[in-house]
Amino acid sequence: MTDARAPTTGKAREKVDARHLRAELLPEQSPELLKTLHLLTREGHLNADARRKLKQVNHLVGLVQPALDDVFSRFPSPVVADVGSGNAYLGFVLYELFFARRDAGEVWSIESRADLVARSTERAQTLGYQRMRFEQAAIDTATLPERVHVLTALHACDTATDDAIVQAVRHKADHVALVPCCQAEVAQQLKDARAAVRPEMLSLFAHPWHRREFGSHLSNVVRALLLESQGYQVTVTELAGWEHSLKNELILGRRVHKENREARARLDQLLAATGVRPKAVRVLLGEAKA
Numbered sequence: 199m200t201d202a203r204a205p206t207t208g209k210a211r212e213k214v215d216a217r218h219l220r221a222e223l224l225p226e227q228s229p230e231l232l233k234t235l236h237l238l239t240r241e242g243h244l245n246a247d248a249r250r251k252l253k254q255v256n257h258l259v260g261l262v263q264p265a266l267d268d269v270f271s272r273f274p275s276p277v278v279a280d281v282g283s284g285n286a287y288l289g290f291v292l293y294e295l296f297f298a299r300r301d302a303g304e305v306w307s308i309e310s311r312a313d314l315v316a317r318s319t320e321r322a323q324t325l326g327y328q329r330m331r332f333e334q335a336a337i338d339t340a341t342l343p344e345r346v347h348v349l350t351a352l353h354a355c356d357t358a359t360d361d362a363i364v365q366a367v368r369h370k371a372d373h374v375a376l377v378p379c380c381q382a383e384v385a386q387q388l389k390d391a392r393a394a395v396r397p398e399m400l401s402l403f404a405h406p407w408h409r410r411e412f413g414s415h416l417s418n419v420v421r422a423l424l425l426e427s428q429g430y431q432v433t434v435t436e437l438a439g440w441e442h443s444l445k446n447e448l449i450l451g452r453r454v455h456k457e458n459r460e461a462r463a464r465l466d467q468l469l470a471a472t473g474v475r476p477k478a479v480r481v482l483l484g485e486a487k488a
């Protein structure tokens with residue numbers, strides 16, 4: 199496949215007329231699919247909201263392309279699982295670009311909302327995308343294939359990103375790509391841990407606003423370290439410009455070891471210093487059920 203990185207020209211908040219659409223699309227991406235997904239109007243125009251969503255999805259596709267090339271080169275029938283999939287835009291775009299012209303491989307989309315699952319199932323049937331699977335389930339109890347090769351979670355809210363990490367580790371995903379969303383759990387844990395935390399740390403999150411921001415940052419630092427401790431080589435980067443989304447941090451992981459004890463030690467130190475215990479930590483380190 200050609201390089202799937204999204205073009206970055208144009209002002210993010212403007213709609214795009216059908217005549218200028220090509221610059222917004224990935225090289226082999228079809229307007230027909232985007233019309234079926236209602237990201238394009240019937241006339242082929244891209245409105246401002248759909249444009250922001252398409253930018254996020256296409257950037258992520260570009261960034262996970264090396265992971266897909268890797269798993270297609272090593273496995274006869276790779277499984278991609280996109281969890282907290284919403285309208286499954288990411289799954290549909292991945293299917294069109296990487297799976298449709300191959301005979302093997304599956305794209306799974308896990309979503310808790312029945313209406314979204316029903317709509318996506320119908321769309322996949324219309325498109326003839328036979329190796330897309332849709333499951334209405336919470337991420338932490340979803341029944342995924344025993345082996346998942348690439349696991350993605352784009353803006354899965356609060357602890358849903360933790361659930362995604364747990365599923366990735368349990369299903370031995372070779373690659374993970376997470377763009378966390380809003381995060382409330384750790385901010386609450388910071389509040390509860392105030393008495394136990396060293397005084398010089400308290401200023402970092404004494405104000406509610408700082409607690410929310412620091413809690414969100416700390417959650418993602420813990421998530422990255424947890425993945426490292428589970429044997430992943432982790433890269434943290436930006437998904438797309440801030441003009442496309444405020445939730446913009448991308449955590450990419452590639453499984454290279456069985457475990458990493460040095461990362462586990464750093465994780466333990468950080469958890470002890472801050473007094474937090476996010477869901478993915480509780481579940482993977484054996485203190486709670488998934």
Ligand SMILES: C[S@@+](CC[C@H](N)C(=O)[O-])C[C@H]1O[C@@H](n2cnc3c(N)ncnc32)[C@H](O)[C@@H]1O
Pocket residue numbers: 281282283284285286287308309310311314335336337338351352353354355358361379
């Ligand atoms: C902000 S939307 C993002 C949807 C999609 N990934 C995207 O970027 O277009 C988050 C979606 O995750 C779903 N969701 C949130 N928590 C979930 C959970 N624990 N299990 C399954 N789905 C969940 C919500 O219903 C919603 O559709």
